[in-house]
Amino acid sequence: MTAGAVSGSAAPVVELRGITKRFGDLVANDRVDFDVGRGEVHALLGENGAGKTTLMRIVYGLTHPDAGQILVGGRPVAIRSPKDAIAAGIGMVTQHFSLVRPMTVAENVVLGRTGGIRLEMAAAAARVAEASERLGIRVDPGAVVAELSVGEQQRVEILKALARDCRVLILDEPTAVLVPQEVEALFATLRRLLDEGLSVVFISHKLGEVRAISDRVSVLRRGVMVGTVEGSTDERELARMMVGRPMLGIRRTERAGAGPPSTPALSVRDLGAAGVHGLPALVDLSFDVQPGEILGVAGVSGNGQTELVGVLSGMRHPSGGSIVVDGVELAGASPRRLMAAGIGRIPEDRHASLIPDLSVAYNLAIERLDDFRRGGLLDEPAIREHAEQLIARFAIRARPDDRVATLSGGNIQKVLLARVLSRDPRVLVVAQPTRGLDVGATEYVRSELLARRAAGTAVLLVSEDLDELLALADRLIVLYEGRIVGEMRAGDADPEQLGMLMAGRGRAA
Numbered sequence: 386m387t388a389g390a391v392s393g394s395a396a397p398v399v400e401l402r403g404i405t406k407r408f409g410d411l412v413a414n415d416r417v418d419f420d421v422g423r424g425e426v427h428a429l430l431g432e433n434g435a436g437k438t439t440l441m442r443i444v445y446g447l448t449h450p451d452a453g454q455i456l457v458g459g460r461p462v463a464i465r466s467p468k469d470a471i472a473a474g475i476g477m478v479t480q481h482f483s484l485v486r487p488m489t490v491a492e493n494v495v496l497g498r499t500g501g502i503r504l505e506m507a508a509a510a511a512r513v514a515e516a517s518e519r520l521g522i523r524v525d526p527g528a529v530v531a532e533l534s535v536g537e538q539q540r541v542e543i544l545k546a547l548a549r550d551c552r553v554l555i556l557d558e559p560t561a562v563l564v565p566q567e568v569e570a571l572f573a574t575l576r577r578l579l580d581e582g583l584s585v586v587f588i589s590h591k592l593g594e595v596r597a598i599s600d601r602v603s604v605l606r607r608g609v610m611v612g613t614v615e616g617s618t619d620e621r622e623l624a625r626m627m628v629g630r631p632m633l634g635i636r637r638t639e640r641a642g643a644g645p646p647s648t649p650a651l652s653v654r655d656l657g658a659a660g661v662h663g664l665p666a667l668v669d670l671s672f673d674v675q676p677g678e679i680l681g682v683a684g685v686s687g688n689g690q691t692e693l694v695g696v697l698s699g700m701r702h703p704s705g706g707s708i709v710v711d712g713v714e715l716a717g718a719s720p721r722r723l724m725a726a727g728i729g730r731i732p733e734d735r736h737a738s739l740i741p742d743l744s745v746a747y748n749l750a751i752e753r754l755d756d757f758r759r760g761g762l763l764d765e766p767a768i769r770e771h772a773e774q775l776i777a778r779f780a781i782r783a784r785p786d787d788r789v790a791t792l793s794g795g796n797i798q799k800v801l802l803a804r805v806l807s808r809d810p811r812v813l814v815v816a817q818p819t820r821g822l823d824v825g826a827t828e829y830v831r832s833e834l835l836a837r838r839a840a841g842t843a844v845l846l847v848s849e850d851l852d853e854l855l856a857l858a859d860r861l862i863v864l865y866e867g868r869i870v871g872e873m874r875a876g877d878a879d880p881e882q883l884g885m886l887m888a889g890r891g892r893a894a
């Protein structure tokens with residue numbers, strides 16, 4: 386339909402010219418030019434808060450620029466809403482999920498496509514199953530979204546966008562929640578679609594992936610486009626473009642107190658929990674975490690990790706077993722009691738544990754409001770001062786009064802980290818702590834976790850990122866279908882064997 390395609394001219398499928406977007410006095414995009422050609426992957430890189438999501442939200446009609454132009458097939462278009470974008474052949478998988486949680490996968494995928502006609506659910510489920518098969522994206526059409534792990538939800542988002550037959554697909558950190566095998570599967574799907582002429586804008590903080598899939602890479606720094614380079618450009622150069630200086634990289638040290646075993650800080654015995662449809666999600670889990678130890682939990686998402694973190698933080702009820710912290714039995718206790726007993730938590734779903742419409746200051750204080758009550762009222766100046774201290778200590782790029790909803794992913798994670806670590810927990814339960822974070826923020830979070838370990842905190846680290854587990858953990862357990870199928874010292878771990886265990890093939894001795 387586009388003139389460009391008919392005449393065979395090389396007009397970009399989508400082109401942005403001079404896009405500027407301000408939020409108050411912050412310039413999130415400053416006269417940005419960007420384009421993507423037919424069958425091309427153009428990656429967009431930049432630190433947390435650089436303006437990547439903002440730029441792509443403009444293309445998809447979720448927000449409007451203060452200046453600049455969008456061209457599709459060489460012609461200027463007005464994109465006022467996602468509806469306009471979809472009509473122009475643009476699809477987007479947003480960084481934060483837009484799925485309707487009480488609905489099934491099939492309902493979500495067909496949602497918005499039926500134009501008010503009654504959903505014929507059996508047909509929808511069949512169509513989703515077919516698309517899932519054709520695109521190589523594994524989902525269960527009948528599953529309710531609220532019961533899926535974040536990784537599974539991400540697969541549904543991708544399927545939903547692809548099922549709309551778009552010509553340009555914007556993926557805002559699609560792999561942040563995927564394990565290596567799933568990333569490979571996604572890339573295989575994308576390559577097939579690229580051959581058929583699909584164009585992709587790919588946002589990721591994982592430079593290895595960016596190099597593997599991209600034809601070109603553009604880098605934003607604080608709202609300004611600093612350059613576009615070949616997809617094969619080496620990682621150090623890309624990182625340097627992003628941050629404006631070379632990166633250092635953290636080094637793991639051997640555990641200081643690796644002497645005789647002490648009393649575990651956290652001791653879990655025969656723990657069970659029910660999951661979706663009453664099926665067991667955790668089966669007879671037993672493990673200890675020593676003070677000053679990081680125990681890594683490896684596994685493909687959906688194998689009990691979410692339930693384990695939920696039970697340890699009191700958000701989910703165990704069906705049996707015991708959880709002991711410093712000699713105190715806590716299985717089934719409330720989140721408040723677990724917190725008081727010394728368990729701190731960095732949850733997988735950041736947005737669910739913060740109140741986006743409240744200020745940074747309130748979100749930092751919310752787990753300890755009693756400390757800020759003065760004669761029945763909240764001591765606002767004290768809450769502010771507390772926030773200012775934590776903002777400085779954790780280098781959060783925000784002001785106390787900023788609404789959390791306006792912060793970038795990396796800064797939201799820093800708020801959570803600051804809130805938990807400022808309480809000095811005995812036991813830290815951490816899920817996917819660096820998911821979606823840029824190189825610098827990742828390094829920062831990892832060094833904070835290592836500092837906690839050095840200070841004697843027992844850390845349970847749940848991560849789908851094997852490199853992260855191998856870099857940080859002292860010991861690893863592997864979860865598969867709610868059971869521990871392997872346990873090893875991180876130093877002895879062989880990635881290939883770990884991959885096999887994670888896939889449910891074979892048990893370690």
Ligand SMILES: Nc1ncnc2c1ncn2[C@@H]1O[C@H](COP(=O)(O)OP(=O)(O)OP(=O)(O)O)[C@@H](O)[C@H]1O
Nearest residue numbers: 408413433434435436437438439791792793794795
């Ligand atoms: N609705 C909003 N109101 C105010 N400020 C906003 C809003 N949306 C984004 N910002 C700010 O604009 C800047 C760019 O944010 P954006 O989300 O585009 O960054 P990003 O590059 O996608 O970061 P990340 O890698 O963390 O996802 C940030 O400073 C952010 O706080």
Ligand SMILES: [Mg+2]
Nearest residue numbers: 437438480794
């Ligand atoms: Mg973003």
